[in-house]
Amino acid sequence: MKSSIQNGINQRVSSNKKQLAVLLDPDKIDELALPSFVAQMQQHQVGLIFFGGSLLTSFELDRQIGLLKSLTTIPIILFPGSVQQVSAAADGILFLSLVSSRNPELLIGQQILAAPMVKRAGLEVLPTAYMLIDGGNTTTAIYMSGSQPLPANKPAIAACTALAAEMLGMKYLYLDAGSGALNHPPVETITAIKKETTLPLIVGGGIKTPEEAHNVALAGADIIVVGNAFEQNPELLGTIAAAINNF
Ligand code: 1GP
Numbered sequence: 001m002k003s004s005i006q007n008g009i010n011q012r013v014s015s016n017k018k019q020l021a022v023l024l025d026p027d028k029i030d031e032l033a034l035p036s037f038v039a040q041m042q043q044h045q046v047g048l049i050f051f052g053g054s055l056l057t058s059f060e061l062d063r064q065i066g067l068l069k070s071l072t073t074i075p076i077i078l079f080p081g082s083v084q085q086v087s088a089a090a091d092g093i094l095f096l097s098l099v100s101s102r103n104p105e106l107l108i109g110q111q112i113l114a115a116p117m118v119k120r121a122g123l124e125v126l127p128t129a130y131m132l133i134d135g136g137n138t139t140t141a142i143y144m145s146g147s148q149p150l151p152a153n154k155p156a157i158a159a160c161t162a163l164a165a166e167m168l169g170m171k172y173l174y175l176d177a178g179s180g181a182l183n184h185p186p187v188e189t190i191t192a193i194k195k196e197t198t199l200p201l202i203v204g205g206g207i208k209t210p211e212e213a214h215n216v217a218l219a220g221a222d223i224i225v226v227g228n229a230f231e232q233n234p235e236l237l238g239t240i241a242a243a244i245n246n247f
Contacts, residue, residue: 040234062088141178158192
């Protein structure tokens, strides 16, 4: 089993260093602008690239990841919405189970279909408990999951969900309001999860400013994921990365 991505993440977490992950949605990649954006990612020490989406309409993952790999050595980690998004071109995969849901297809169904593909592809597997939380609007992730998100004002439910995932042996927790959420996951919920668990916590969805990135990190997020804000304004990368790197 490969472990270099996990070793890198875990080392940073144990030295209490926060990490920015940039989410690239395959449907929204502007290939002409990609080289300069990737150069900025290198310059601002982006730790990880998450690659995927809840709904895909273009299926050029191998080629797009190949292009990315020609531009950077930042690890490219699949963040798949379904089994269709497994690509051997990536470095690793967030092997997600949607533990906030009661939808068997996203708890274990898609994973059974994906497992042999992931094994054959030789991807590093990051077993990740994925929790969707209400961010004030119905994001594509929430709609496509056919599940109820965690209520934003009930941190205890999120904390118990995360604790159960830790007890089940998962290695990472991902609290996500979904791409383009109005509100990022509440700091009270992040704090409650960190109080109850010891796993590295990934937080994303609706983070749009350096202040929000800072607040999410302060509450306990170890990896802060930003996608939509950079699609709207790539110039934000420098300030948001600085907020996280200087934390
Ligand atoms: C979504 O956590 C990611 O799954 C990032 O969300 O695109 O809103 O930054 P944004």
